[in-house]
Amino acid sequence: MGDKVRAHVIVSGRVQGVFFRAETRRATQDNDVFGWVRNTDDGKVEAVFEGDEADVKAMTEWCREGSSHSKVKDVDVEWETYSGDFSGFEITY
Secondary structure (H helix, E strand, C coil): CCCEEEEEEEEEEECCCCCHHHHHHHHHHHHCCEEEEEECCCCCEEEEEEEEHHHHHHHHHHHHHCCCCCEEEEEEEEEECCCCCCCCEEECC
């Protein structure tokens, strides 16, 4: 088991209305990552990922590609202190 990490991610581009949040949640199941994802008022997607370092890094890389209908322009990743507060991954509103 690797070090536990937390990434706060902001994704910009064509990322709303293209199943980005649902596909993010599906991808976290493949990577054993916990946290949340939501749309922002300015047309971006925001997410927090927690888990083993390799799994969280895989999710930040996944965000650079996104869902099949998205067109990611930029991904901003801020590494934060792991909290362990999450027991699953959810889409929030």
